[in-house]
Amino acid sequence: MNGIFTSQEYYQILQHITDALYVIALKPSGEIGQFVEVNEAACLQSGYSREELLQLKPNDMLASDRNNIDDLLNKHVMTGKTITMELLQKHKYDDPFPVEVNTQLITLNNNQQYIVSIVRDIRARKETENKLHESTKKLHSLFAFNPDIIFTINPDGYFSDVNPAAEKVLKYPKKDIAHIEYLSIIAEPYVEMTQKYFENILRGKIVHFEVVVISKDDEHIELDITAVPIIIDDKIIGAIGVGRDITLQNATRRKLLESEQQYRSLFENNIDPVITFAMDGTFIYLNQATEELTGFNKDELIGETFLPHIIPEELEKTQKEFAEALKGKPHQYETCMYNKMGEKVYLHITLIPIMVDNNMTGIHCIGKDITEKRQIEARLNYMAFHDYLTGLPNQHLFQKDFKKAMKDAKKFDSELALFFLDLDRFKAINDSLGHETGDLLLKKIAQRLEALLDNNAEVYRYGGDEFIILLNNANEKEAEVLAKKILVDFSISYDLNGVDVVVTPSVGISMYPHNGVDKKNLIRKADNAMYHAKLLGKNNFQFYQGNMRNKVNENFEMESMLRKALEQDELLLVYQPQVNASGNNVVGVEALIRWKNEKLGMVSPGEFIPMAEETGLIIPIGEWVIRTACLQNKAWQNQGFEPITMSVNLSIRQFYQSNLAAKVEEILLETGLNPVYLELEITESMAMQADTATKVLNDLKKLGVKIAMDDFGTGYSSLNYLRNFPIDHLKIDQSFIRDISQNEEDQNIITSIIALGHNLNIKLVAEGVETKEQRDFLVENGCDVLQGYYFSRPVEHSEIPAFIRSFLHIN
Incomplete structure (x- = not known):
């Protein structure tokens, strides 16, 4: 029977096939010969004419080293199998390109055998596959390096995968995770709620909730969870979630009485700026918090480098820090930038590398705004080296400058x-x-x-x-x-x-x-x-x-009298009450020394204390003060009064005597006073020798006594002292209190000191409170304890019980 198409018609059909088609003749020996026919698509695809292609063999079209195409064809095609392979094909004018070759052996009626190959250009497909691979690697990098927990759960409720952060937090190794049902680690009060959220996910909903989980070592961990369904081919096959450990955050939030700050996820809703940088430092991605902090929107930053936004003083350092992060390790540092308004914004930066096939492709950046902290530090550091009243450099800065001058x-x-x-x-x-006029004069002189x-x-x-x-x-x-x-x-x-x-x-x-x-x-x-x-x-x-x-020689007579003062019972203590600002009750007294001499009369401490320091008499005098104060405090307790704290000032020479802690312990045992009711006050100048001071203070704290830093803010303080010293109270110097009702700068300084103290869990005591306006301002701004003439002048011990009773009655 004759076919329905003529040979010419078959040829026309062949030419209209859209895929490139090559026909190869096999010689009787089985050797692969030249192309005997190609269609128009083959010519367009390769850039060769039909006549040129009919002069070539299959190997002539390959651009790779794979010259054994004949062997491959013989091995598979000659067995009658159809094979598909990917090769790199030459082009007459352009670069080689990938193709997919589908090859089949056919035998005609005259037993002539031909190999027919259909060749498809797969450049577009390869490009898509490469992009998919790149995206997968980035996702894996975010999964592996993310500090938050990332997990997947199958529809039966069992974990199927977790990231390293989850292993670290939950204490379960990844190899055991498939045997754990997620409900088994949920704390009992949260089981029913969590189960409902999981059911909602399986219905296609996105959920966000907080839950308490129990780690392998029975630690309760609070997590903020965001979870979504995993959908493949319109079918939900499980859930994937991100969990951040918010245990510490929630504890802090509870301590701060329902802070308005709510935990948000690491990505778009993160309260901190989250940015992705390219290797050259250009913005690839940024969240809303970044826009709010910088004042720039995404369109203004994407594709731009961060360098123009860094302040000039920090530019070189920031470039070096970014270069360090490009070495492949997570990295942290602090820097400063300008926002859109031209204002300085200080930032704590965490950089996390994005790794693809062991190669870094970019940097994830998380920023924390530390501008307010830096401003407080700058203000306190300025105070540490400058006199508050005149603005002149103080003794602390003089010591530094003098060393350089020498x-x-x-x-x-x-x-x-x-x-x-x-x-x-x-x-x-x-x-x-x-x-007030005296202070004005000092300012003008300065x-x-x-x-x-x-x-x-x-x-x-x-x-x-x-x-x-x-x-x-x-x-x-x-x-x-x-x-x-x-x-x-x-x-x-x-x-x-x-x-x-x-x-x-x-x-x-x-x-x-x-x-x-x-x-x-x-x-x-x-x-x-x-x-x-x-x-x-x-x-x-x-x-x-x-x-x-030497002017000291002029004071020999006073020194001689001072040496006899203890023996002749000329020293006495007076006590100034300290009032709890919130409770309006007496919580302590400060012991203040006086010297009443028959010849000199009542001598001010400002006159004889420096002499006692210089001559060494301050050691026995100071010991007498501590013993007398402890005995008096114990006596009040024996009279039935509620225990209060007795504050005693230490001189710098007394503070650095080698046996101070042992002597205080001896006095406490001797007087029977509980150590918690003795507070020793140091001045900021004692902090100059930080290492020695730290040891002395730690030895005293081991006894159970309290430590207060007196005259805080007058020129020596440093944040390092407050961080490292075991301080219970900061006593705000009265020079800040004096003009508090009229001077806004004084108000700002006091509120900053109170905030700093409370952030360090240190209570604040305000000295020199003389007016109701001063008292009200300090109470409203959270000062803990008040002391001054508004409540009482320093009085003798016999007047304290009556004051306590009358104060409680009045308040």
Whole structure:
């Protein structure tokens, strides 16, 4: 029977097939010959004409090293099998490209055998497969490196996979996870709720909830879970979820009384900025929190590099930190950037590498806004090195600057001058015009001194009405020129709220290296020279001379009397109550020493305590104070009063005596006072030797006593001290309290100190509370304990019981 198509028609059909078709003739020997026919699609696909292709063999079309195509064809096709393979085919003009070849052996009636190959261009498919592979690797990277738990559960409720974070949190190894039903690790109160959420997932819903799970070692862990159904071919085959450990966060949230901050997921709803960077630092992805923090929207940042947004001072460091993260390890650092408004934003950055086939393809970035923390630190660090009242550098900064000045003087073989300046009649001005006017005068003097000095000189407030000037690279003649300028400048009156006041200085000068080669000697000799200037009538300057009498010698008589004060029972303690701000009850008293001498009368602690420090008498006096205070506190308890805390000030010399802790323990045993009712107050200056101070404080804390830092904020504090010292109370210096009702800056400083203390679990005590306005402000802003004349002046021990009773009655 004849076919329905002619040979010409068969040829036309062959040419209209859209896939490339090649016909290869087999020789009688079975050897593969040349192409005997190709269609138009083959010519278009390869770039060769039909005539050119009919001159070629299959191997001539291959671009790979796979030259054994004949063997492959013989092995499979000659057995009658149809084979499909992927090869790299040449193109006459362009680059080689991947193809899929489907080959079959056919035999015609004349026993002539041909191999027919259909060749399809699979470049588009390969590109799709590669993109899918890349996406899969990125997803795996996020799965493996994610600090949150990621898990999958099958429809029967058993875990099918978890990431390393889940193994770490749940304490179950991955090899055992398939044998665990998810309900078996849910805490009992959450089982029914969790089961309902799982059922909702299997119905195609997305769920978000908090739950408590129990790890393998019975630890209860609070998790924030977001879970979605796994859908393949419109069929739900399980659930996948992300869980973040929020145990600590929830504890903090409960402590902060229902904080408004709600936990959000790591991705779009994360409260912290989440960014993905390309290897060159350009933005690939950012969440809404990033937009809110920076002020830029996604369209403004995607494709741009982060570098222009970093402040210049941090740019080089930030580039180095980013380069470190590009080495493949998670990395953390802090930096600062400008937001869209041009404001500085400080950030704590966590960088996580994105790994694909062991190669890094980008960086995940999580940022934490630490701007407020940095501002508090900057303010406290400024306070640590500057006098609050005048804004001048303080003793702490003087010590640092002096070390550098000495180093430079030695290096360049130069001289320097140290000026010790004390104001004449300042106490009289302060007493007659009031402390507020006295403070104003000190501010104006500080401004005048700063304006007077050149770049090679710096002025420091040393304390009270004393100033130190450090004049670098200057000889005695140049120092004399400056001293004369100071005297002339001080002859000009100050306008103090309508009152014209002239205050003169007495100036003592010591020279390095002629008068000494260390700070202690130079200060002492400049101080002696200043004292000599006062003896000569004040309002003059004197260089230190070897024949000058030390001003301490002038006080031999007082020192002799002070040595006998303990023996003659001339010392006494008075007590100033401390009031609980929230409960309005007396929670403690501060013991304050007084000296009543028959000849000298009532001597101020400001006069005899420095002498006691210098002579070493402070050690027995301090021991007497602690013992007397403990005995008195125990006596009040024996009278039936509720126990209160007795606060006792430690001097710096007393603090650093080698047996302080042993002596305190001995006194506590001797007096029978419970250690929790004794509080020892240190000053910020004692923190200068941080390592030694830490050991002393830890030894005292082991006894069970409390530790308070007195006069906080007056110039020595550092965040490191507060972090490392076992401090129970911070006593805000009264200089901050004085103008609290009128001075907004004072208010901001006090609220910052209170917030800092509470963040460190330290209670705040405000000293010098004298008015109802001061009390109300401190109570409203969370200060814990108040002390000052508003409640009571320091009184004798016999008046304390009556005060406690009357205070409770009134309040």
